Amino acid sequence: MLFLDQPLEFTRVEGGDALAYTARADFEAFGEFALAAYESGRRLVALWGGDERDAETPGIAVCAAFDLPEGLACVKLVCPVEDAVFPDLSGFFPAADRMQRAVRDLVGAAPRGGDLRPWLRHANWPADYFPLRSDAPEARFDTANENYEFVRVGGDGVHEIAVGPIHAGIIEPGHFRFSVMGESVLRLEERLGWKHKGIERRFSGMSLADGLKLAGRVSGDSTVAYAWAYSQAAEMICGVTAPPRAAWLRALFLERERVANHLGDLGYLGNDVALSFGLMQFMRIKEDWLRLNARLFGHRFMMDKIVPGGVTVDLDDAGVAEVVEQCRTTERDVHRLKDVYEEHAGLQDRFLTTGRVTPELAKRLGAVGVAARASGQCVDLRADHPVSPYDRVKPVVAMEERGDVAARALVRFAEIDESLRLIRALVDGLPQGGVWNAARSEPGKRGFGWVEGWRGDVFVALETGADGKIRRCHPRDPSWMNWPLLEHAIIDNIVPDFPLINKSFNLSYAGPDL
Template identity: 45%
Template sequence: MYFGEDPLFGLLRRIGKPVAGHRPWPRYATTAGGWRTMIEALGGNGWSLLGLWAEPGTVHAAIREDMAGDLAVVSLDCPDGTFPSLSAARPGAIRLERAIQDLFGLTAERLTDARPWLDHDRWGVRRPLSDKPAAPMPNPPPYTFLPVEGEGLHQVPVGPVHAGIIEPGHFRFTCNGETVVRLEEQLGWVHKGIEGLMRGKPVEDAAKLAARVSGDSTVAYSLAFAQAVESALGVAVPPRAVWLRALMAELERTANHLGDIGAVCNDAAFAFMLAELSRLRELVARTADACFGHRLMMDRVVPGGVAVDISEDGPARLLELVAELRRRFPPLVAIYENKASLQDRTVGTGVVSGSLVNRFGAGGHVGRASGRGLDARRTPSYAPYEDLEFEVPVRTEGDVNARVWIRICEVEQSLGLVEQIVKRMPGAPRNEKGERPLPRVPVEGPGGEGMALVESFRGEILVWVRVNPDGTIDRCHPRDPSWFQWPLLEAAIEGNIVADFPLCNKSFNCSYSGHDL
């Protein structure tokens, strides 16, 4: 692959040496000085931090030059257990650096917030993924929330257990009357040890773990993991499998957006929209079950292809689904747009500025609602989206209403994509027995490193993987879009009233499970 003389690869050639066997984008090993030069570049406009993760003695950063869309990984050995912090240039790195400290024992120099993040002193071990795990602290102190000073302030603790059937997360509100002065989150309550569980697993078993990082994004996570493994091993997937994967991804996107639009309206006390949009989401789930044998399409995307082909009547069912949603969805959109009580709650509520979205590198509906129009299906792109026609909706208001409208527009685009895929997908050849062979190839190779960037309904999912020659996973790091979105929820609620928090929170709909790994 030729990368040309663009800013990113010019920088990488100056600060490091390429590491062989990393695909499809290069990985460069650098020094502490080169790492600091990379941090300076990240501090400028037009650069993104895509991910930050570690393994014993080494830290890795995935970076992107947004204009050209070029990606690379930069690696730094940390013999003394420290590395220069990226947080001054990219504040979205703070929580990732705290997680690295908890899991691997590597410390970011000059990290502005060194409190534990994922480790709640309940694991029975500290630094579990390091070469030398330590015993737990005998008398761990309670988590220290940031101090707030001022007259008339009071705190409202919420969670980690909530009234609804949702995952746990703690929110500490500091308020002046009803107005929120500061919101501080404490997450990590559903840490599952995904990275540690994947080590030594055969690719097929690790794929099932990837599919369960965040269940509402099971297709997107499965696709990202599969693409990363296939890149690492140089495996070419059958064309029909590529199109089937995209079909499942768009069904997943549609179902989640329909549910979220209804849930936002419900939090604005308009339950009618939740009921009607839940019916449409159920229609998508039932169609997915009829086409692929699972309502969430879990474990249907696998390394090497797909685990099932679409049912014989699947294409016809999907076209019927598109027609039905195009008939029933627009009237509900009109109700949302013209209902004064809804507009009063969503317009101007929970605003996130474009500058903050860019500094944190937030994507998905959160980023696009505040003017950051990046979409991994377009840049860097992956098959078959370069052959499909669709738009990436962008708004600039950055409020709850804008995030709802991004979802509305994405539903409309996904319906068009489903229609295109059904009509253009390669046919399924039959063997001499009249059977359709499964579009899947063996996942074999000498080992290697791979990375993938896939657009989920929340935004970009990054998966980095190293595969051993025997077909087992040496290291794998999945990065959920929520890592760069959760901090912005704290900014969105500031200056709003406490009663608007559920509305703001649902308009983000960040993943607890995907974040907590």
């Protein structure tokens, strides 16, 4: 099968319910396919590397996944270890920049050109230690001071503000380097990777069951999305599909995760403009959702409830009634609070025109999720590539055009409404039957998972080795794509608006730090 008129023969990955295709490419064809994808307006989904020196075509592999109308297209380039280079895609896919640097840090394959600064490596392991190479020994290294080359902004009156890694609030660690003139931000450069824990190396050698637990803890606030994406990939490997009832319950969990997180974000957005009333109100509703999760499904965040083959909990009629009743009260309360937010002049003054990302910029940077939809980008896997049950309940994509903090808040309000509708439809149409099919790992297989979490699309690439254990797992958080957006959104805004703008994206640090 050919895509984008490129001479690459794709084959469909069998098993599972998502559409994924793979192809091999040499150096030139890899770059040309990526360029063709860009020129036809498609998105880069992920870029990752692996050590395949024991494979039929031995070498260091670099894979890129693209979002095509037909589904997910994954192109693999295998390069010799002594000359491990791959085409630089960051010229047209800006989000590839940090992914390429991570590939260099972890597997030792470098882009030909582009930014070659380390990303996940903070000088705390040697530059010639590549943790994802199969012959990299288990090792501990001394910490070292990194002298990271931030881009300097020159000129009279320009000064730098360095923030982090530890921030003032209860938030994840990261470093922000602002170049400032007076109160206006001229430039922001992010330095992330502080939470890098070696997750991808940890995956290797795990059973598919253990891998699920790790996948669910890449970014804890999106544990349902990760567990589902991982399970999709594992099901392709095992050649099973989840029973219909399990698929519907998965979507119920995912929508409940979306509502809970959106509620929290709307609360904190109010708090960041000194309307703590909003925080208390929204967090109160969110807590009710977490408590019902605990009561019905056994965990406040529904961790480890989606597994390869199905789900581990069922929902009875009494549970359905509670879910429906909670949708009713939440809808009522959220509508009241939305009126308060819309009528509050101080809040609107801070929200409107703040942290603007134009639709052109969002498209150019390959934005995903809430942030993309608030900037006029109609991207939502639930509508673009619907798997069961989204092909039946048909989500309506929430969109705004302005791309400011207000737009990102409005998208969240609209998505809560839509998720409440979906939840009612899901429990209403819940098919009868079992909720789990046995899934046994198959050796030497690969699978892909791709799920629209509350923040954006979560992607998982999974491979098993000859022993049926995990050989390679690459989870790609949506925050990879959206962190560069924040650097642009803050330009010409004032420093005190940064926390608000940052919150309006609410990106994960743990997810992309891996």
